[in-house]
Amino acid sequence: MVEQLEKAIDFQPVAEVKHLDFYYSGFHAIKNVNFDIPEKKVTALIGPSGCGKTTLLRCFNRMHDLYPGNRYQGGILVNGVNILAKEVDPIEVRMRISMVFQKPNPFPKSIFENVAYGLRIRGENSRTVLDEKVEDALKSAALWEEAKDRLNQSAYDLSGGQQQRLCIARALVTEPEIVLFDEPTSALDPIATNSIEELMSGLKQKVTILIVTHSMQQAARFSDYTAFMYMGELIEFDKTETIFSQPAQKRTQDYLSGRIG
């Protein structure tokens, strides 16, 4: 396991997960996970339902802080700082590591205000700055062409796929270092899924992407690295080609060939 990890590290890590444990009250959901997230690459988290992918992902932006009883142990180091430490302000963490959810969740505001949200809450009210950053984010999320003439319409007038791209634009507007995606296409039809995948492959020039996915094909298609999880543990982490062509662990093999999960 350890040799394996060392073999995989031929990249510049943007975040290092070190001896990470996570508990939902009494339930031990993440068990001693160790791996590094490569910078400006797409890392996919795969594994059977209930293995802890979402739970692990939500450690990265301290989402678990929202609910009482949740407990982290160990660390996630970003630029050498453990972002799980008590003295680190989770709000700062979320400014640098943003998230796109499984279901599109636009706010009951206009398209423009949805994207501008992250800037507004940081006190940015200059119209020129907002206009410029919102346009950039919408362009990065491949929504600008469709949305530029209706920026003041409600976000709920958009289709499901457009809403998800809006949520991606919203997550990009604050120029985060890492963007977390939790099965971002599972609520969408194949065409919308395609456009989101294309968009994400383009995004990795700018940001580091960590994505949870149920679809092997999706992971194989556009991730650079893949982490396979099973029952709260990280079983294997390697380059995506390696994981899919010659996985080192029996359980990874079994999962990929459909024997578990």
Added chain:
Amino acid sequence: MTQQVFSSVSTKKLSPKLIRNLKEKAIEIVLFIAASTSVATTLAIMFILLEECWFFFQEVSIFKFLTDTEWTPLFANPRYGILPLLSGTIVTSAIALFVAIPCGTIAAIYLSEFADSKLREIVKPFLELLAAIPTVVYGYFALLFVTPFLQKIFPELPGFNMLSAGLVMGLMITPFVSSLSEDAMRAVPALLREGSTAMGATKLQTALRVVFPSAISGISSSYILGASRAVGETMIVAVAAGLQPNLTLNPFSQGATITAFIVQVSLGDVARGTIEYQTIFAAGLTLVLMTLVLNIIGYYLAKRFREIY
């Protein structure tokens, strides 16, 4: 295949299906009757109101009713202008809403977004208790406690005044506003809250910028309900505001509301069929129309800001 299964089941059990159908029908009829009673009651009330008002408006022109500045139907020289009662109703209700909307909204935001479940379990019963106190108790609270207290600040304040009645009425309405608003805010999906939190918003920012606007439909209906309660409230104003019809918007003066007038006349001994008796219905119709307008506004607000999430 499935059709075969279906037909074999239904041929075997023909009679139970008949019984079930009869039962369903009987239940439907009972439900229909229950639903119709409320409609029938409303229609009956409207009919009686309109009938008595018909006689009233034979004696008093609608124009006089709406423009005369005095309401003295029981005097030797009666005047029938609804405006003084309307102003009393509006002033006391406005003061009440001025208290209840901010307090109720803040309490709702706190309970729904900030208080942990333990604290909520303690605070909610107290708020509900506040709503369960008989309004006559609030009336005497206004008259014997709040008015003397206000007189320390404003020495010229008379013993009966609309300010004190309105403030206490606001206190009474606050739990209605807060409880309904809180329900509306708690119904906002966690996914929206998480979306806002994930953007780096604080709890307060999430509450004010995402949860509140998402729940605006329910919140605005809670305001409308509060307004209806204020307009219809009787005992507090009858006890504390002085039963003195007075065309003024000054909260420091005495005043009577439509409801207070109705209860005042109903308690006295006016004979059926007299014009004094019919004034109750004219005033009552005005009240019904006011609440109707409020309900229509509420309906459109709810439609305009339907919960879209």
